Amino acid sequence: MKQDWWKEAVVYQVYPQSFCDTNHDGIGDFNGIRSKLDYLKELGVNLIWINPCYQSPMVDNGYDISDYYQVNPMFGTNEDLDALIQEAKEKGIGVLLDLVVNDCSDEHPWFQKAVQDPESEEADYFIFKTTEDGQPPNNWRSNFGGPAWTQVPDGRWYLHTFDKRQPDFNWENPDLREKLYNMVNWWLDKGIAGFRVDAITFIKKDLTFASVPTPDGSLYQIENYQNYPGIGEFLTELRDRTYGKRNAMTVAEAVGVSMDYFPDYAGENGYFSMIFDFNWYDMKGEADKSSKEAVHRWRQKMFDSQEQISSLGCWSGGVLESHDEPRGINKFLEPKDQSRTSAACLGTIYFFLPGTPFIYQGQELGMTNSVWNSIEDFKDVMVHNRYRECVENGGDTEALLQELREYSRDNGRTPIQWDDSEYAGFSDTEPWIPVNPNYPQINAAAQQGDPSSVLSYYKKLVALRRDPKWKEVFSEGKFIPQREAEDYLIAYRRVLEDKTAGIFCNFTGKAQTVRVSEEVEEILLNNCDNLEQEAGTLTMAPYQAVVLSLK
Incomplete structure (x- = not known):
């Protein structure tokens, strides 16, 4: 196996509670994931990342772990997980687990x-x-x-950095670290492909524990202590004592790491294989996400980040959405622009950037944010903590509710929509969290046989990314952004030796003609039925996206 095999991987994230229920309790389980391995193989991915499935009281949806060596009975048994790991491996799919070592459950x-x-x-x-x-x-x-x-x-x-029922570990204690390393190696011995590493930038504390004055006397945000000086000693030891010896893949949730420290985390000899690139992860603050100014700002953030990461010789994980975020189609598109074509365009934009692409469950179907009528509808502990704090401080609860409807993590946690039967084919009983009401229109069964569906297009995205003829261009090729481009156009090249792939995405509801300086040899991918070409120009339909072989 290549030392950096993950550079040619495509990862699919599974939120197990909401993936597929086979034991009729309204909660997804390991056997549900096993039952969909052929679906994932047909999609083309070769890694799945499973969110926390360890024993937990589920205060924070499994990130509060009470026993690192036992799985949560709601998902099945340790033997069920072993069978899933083995069966996935037989189908050419590796399994990543979540590693949560900043904190544990107060029931541990x-x-x-x-x-x-x-x-x-x-x-x-x-x-x-x-x-x-x-x-x-x-x-x-x-x-x-x-x-x-x-x-x-x-x-x-x-x-506790997070909920009060998630006490932080004292990483200064070498005996604790030894116990954590033993646990990590125990899971690696089971044959998993690696880990997604949660909230790792919080493990080093300011040992003075001094208060920090704030202008209005409010509490000081603990998130300001991410990547605190001295953390490198802990992360180097973690790597060298565990996954670093195994050629395992690790992707860190490392919010708060500036470009100055990116090589330490995801460089040639970094603490991890990669970290997620969150620098262009949303369009928060934009009054109209469809405006040319908003698209320009988003494009600049994306290109700036990708150029810097590439110039530093680092590797990143590319994501549009996850269990911690609302749906991508809502984050980046106004309601009037949300469609099969725009969802496919959005997928094309990020899929061929440098880095390993991650697909979150349901993203390949174009799933959207759900409907939340009141605070009681939400399941997320963070939502309820924020709402309680708002009430206690006499804040505007209706304004907060409106924000939560748009940005709550619960939007990404509704059950995946398999078909149009009751409960969207996820379960035959009422799920732990309500199914999005639009499941009769958006579901996998309806899209399977439809060559124009979002699902069919995502299969093509994955196939091209892993195509033997092109995969090295996308994993090793130079990234050349087209900064001087028409309004709404997000375009870049990936170049390796004599091969050039051009990615052109018309991120607007208007047709427009764009300039292309090279000759178009072949249309590798197109989310529309055709592409109008003349010498040096392409006339692109609204939200059209193409990947071209250029010379």
Whole structure:
């Protein structure tokens, strides 16, 4: 196997709760994933990343782990997961698991022992502080809202970057680190292909634990401590003691890492194989995402980021959406522009950028944000924490609700829409979270036999990305953005030796003629029925996207 085999991979993200239910409880499971392996093989992907499936009270949808060695019974048994890993491997699909080592669940035996006995070994696995005045040790704010400290009955306070039921580990403790490394190697021994590494930039703390004054006296955002000095020692040790010896793939959620530190994380000898490129991950703040100014700004952010990453010799993971985000079609397109063609155009834009492309479940169908009528409809703990905080502070709850409807993580967590039967073919009983009401119109069964569907187009995207004739162009070729381009046009070249692939995406609801300086040898991919060509120009339909072989 090539040392950097992941550069030619296409990854499909599975959110197991919402993928496929086979035991009739309204929750997806391992056997449900197994039942869809042929679907994934036909799509063409060669890796699947499964969100946390370990034992957990599910406060934060599995990111609060109470036992790293046991799977959550709602998904099946350890043996079911073993069978999934083996069967996927037989079909040419590797399995990535989520690695969550910044924090665990407050139901983990280590934390239970730490709370019961302040003198125990486990008490130093976490970050406890005492204060003379009985107030929190500092003014840090959790990422999920409210203070980042919670008090236990004996008066001590413990730190939590996220929910209060997710206590942070004390990575300064070498015994804790040893136990975590043993766990990582135990899973690698099972034959998984690697890990997606969660919230890893938070593991190093400011050991002064000093408060930080804020202009209005509010709590200081703990997210400002990401990638804190000294974190490199921990990440180097993690890599060298575990996955670095296995040629496993690792992709880190490393929000907060600037370009100055990108090579440390995802360079030739980085801590990880790659980190996600979130620099152009949304169009928040744009009053009209379809305006030429908004498209220009998004294009510039994308090109700036990709050029910098390439110039640094780094590798990234390319994403449009995930379990932590609303649907891509809603993030980047106004309602009037959302269609099969625009969804295919959006997919084309990112799929051939440098980096490994990730597809989130349902993205290949053009799934959209769901409908949320009230706060009670939401399942996400972060949503409810923010709403409670808004109420306590006398904020505008209706304005917050409107924001949550658009940006809540629950939008990406509704069940995948397999067909138009009740509950969208996900289950035969009421799901843990409501199915998007548009499932009769948007579902896999309706798209399977339709050559013009989003699903059919995504199969073509994956096939071209992994085509033996072109895969090295997309994995190793030079990235040349076309910065001087017509309004709404997102265009770039990928060049390797004598091969040039040109990607042209007319990201607008208007037809336009665009200039092409090279000769078009072949149309490799086209999301419309035809392409009007004349010498040096292409006349592109609204949201048309093409990949061309140029010379």
